[in-house]
Amino acid sequence: MALNVNEGDLLPALLRALKQPATPPLVESAPCQEVVEKSVDLESMPILTHTRQDGGPYVTAGIVVSDDPETGRNVAFHRLQRLDTRRFTARLIENRGTHRIWSRTAEDVPIAICIGAPIQAQLAGAISPSPEVDELSIAHALAPLPVVRCISNDLCVPAETEIVLEGRITHQMIDEGPFIDLTGTFDIVRSQPIIEIDCITHRADPIYQALLPGGPEHKMLMGMPREPTIYAAVSEVCECRDVHITPGGASWLHAVVQISKQTPEDGRRAMEAAFRGHTSLKHVVVVDDDIDLRDAQAVEWAIATRFQADRDLAVMPDQPSSSLDPSATQVPGEKTRTAKMGLDATIPWDGPAGPLAPDDFEQVNYFEDSGQ
């Protein structure tokens, strides 16, 4: 609704914005700087503690803007654990944008944390394009997004943001966590960098946005931006019709890919491409275009009636994977590893006794088949 796009048109809208980013205009004054607080007190903000086990109060809806001297601006969500009146620690996933910048810089890394940023900026912050692509330009291609320069550093932030915390990621480390993750399980404690806040700017009467960790908003923001990247990868090898990241797979680890099968190999090719399009994907099911990929029962029906495990299953052991999966192998300092699985649940074209008839695999339509 915020982007003025129907649900079914969202994937094409995201694809268009990814293909044609547009530089956001710079404005001189902005709502997010109506009030400037140079004496910082993070304890005066309504930062929530969600469960007794949490490592502390957490900012959950903050997108972090930073600048890579080589590739330019980066924007990403990072959960932030409040340490005291002016410090946080944050989870920086290894080798993603913010971590890449921080790990290649000996000095503190200037950042701006935007809480209550416009929807298009939040969506873009959840996307992980190649490093030279500016997420705020993707956001501006989705819906207008003027930006303003920060007060204490040179970064630019969406002008309509509710609250901006300007600061630096230092190279001092501290334990971060435990905290609830996307899977609804507790993520482990890790040593992460300390962030110092130098200045807070906000609207005159700001709204503090919080996001329920592991809840539907978290899931939607994580999964939905991966659908276009899977779609683009699968489209390179066959005719992709649609992609759905399913909520049952924590909106991150499972996808259903719908194709219009043109050759016997398309199902397998689509499976392999889907893993390239979303490197954290763990399990993928490929279905034909008569299957409603958003209907879990219909997808299960396709597996039940079109899939043979000895022929249509691909298992890839010991793959680099998502750190969110508690059953994966996690070694501190190393990339998480998992087994991956793809199920080709498209109609098989050939059986042991020769070619098969596609009609045998189609669901009976009572109205058409009874001649009404």
Ligand SMILES: Cc1cc2nc3c(=O)[nH]c(=O)nc-3n(C[C@H](O)[C@H](O)[C@H](O)COP(=O)(O)O)c2cc1C
């Ligand atoms: C609500 C939400 C919370 C997230 N929390 C974190 C986090 O704490 N740390 C992290 O590294 N990524 C987190 N992410 C994922 C990053 O935003 C995502 O990987 C981002 O696309 C990285 O982009 P980049 O590779 O361009 O930096 C979160 C995403 C969402 C939607």
